[in-house]
Structures are given as structure tokens and as C-alpha cells.
Amino acid sequence: MIIFNTGCYYRLKLEKWLTAEGIRPIKRMEFSTLDGMFGCVKAGLGVALVSRSIAEEYSHEEIRIHSVLVDNSRATTVFIQRNDIQQTPALRSFIERTKKRADSCNSHHSWTQSC
Numbered sequence: 307m308i309i310f311n312t313g314c315y316y317r318l319k320l321e322k323w324l325t326a327e328g329i330r331p332i333k334r335m336e337f338s339t340l341d342g343m344f345g346c347v348k349a350g351l352g353v354a355l356v357s358r359s360i361a362e363e364y365s366h367e368e369i370r371i372h373s374v375l376v377d378n379s380r381a382t383t384v385f386i387q388r389n390d391i392q393q394t395p396a397l398r399s400f401i402e403r404t405k406k407r408a409d410s411c412n413s414h415h416s417w418t419q420s421c
Contacts, residue, residue, distance in 0.1 A: 308343050308352040314393040319383070320355040329400065344369065345418045350388040353397070374404050 309317040324331060335352060337343045343354050361371045361384045369394045372385040385404065
């Protein structure tokens with residue numbers, strides 16, 4: 307898991323989200339710059355949660371963007387990973403579950419914490 311230093315909104319959201327899903331990341335790498343975070347994602351060292359606008363700034367690079375729904379988020383939030391990395395069964399399952407949840411909430415226009 308690639309995250310910003312303590313206090314970052316997206317770090318807090320990702321930690322809360324993973325805890326709710328019962329997922330405990332084995333490794334965490336903290337960064338204070340976007341270049342550092344995206345550099346590690348491009349190197350295949352982990353995944354990150356960022357705003358879509360930030361991810362699109364780096365979209366020409368070797369990353370894959372997955373739309374996600376983060377409770378009470380006013381910004382469109384995405385999950386990013388290296389573009390050509392082999393997805394583990396656990397990561398694939400996590401992404402599929404996340405997409406289904408986001409699709410379900412989007413189809414019902416239900417932007418509540420129950421989503």
C-alpha cells in the first residue's frame with residue numbers, strides 16, 4: 307500500500323475502507339510527494355488511492371486506473387496500480403468487489419454510507 311504521510315485524506319479513507327473490508331496490508335510505504343507515490347506504483351511496488359484528477363495527470367504513465375466509490379467523497383476517487391502488473395487473485399477479487407459496489411451505488415444514486 308502506497309500512501310501519503312499521516313493526516314492525508316486519501317490515506318485515512320483507504321485505511322478505513324480496507325479495515326471495513328477486513329483487509330490488512332502487509333507493507334505500507336509512506337511518501338510526501340505525488341511523484342514518489344506514482345514512481346512506486348509504476349515500479350509495481352504497490353497500489354494507491356488518489357483523486358481521479360491527480361491520476362489523470364499521470365495517466366500517460368504506466369498505471370491502470372480503477373473507479374471506486376468512497377463514502378461521502380465529494381471528489382471522484384480512483385484506485386491505481388501499475389498498468390502491466392499481473393494481478394494476484396486477492397487484488398483481482400478486491401477490485402471486482404469494489405467495482406460491483408460502486409456500480410450498485412451508482413445505479414441507485416445512493417451516495418450514502420451504506421454503499
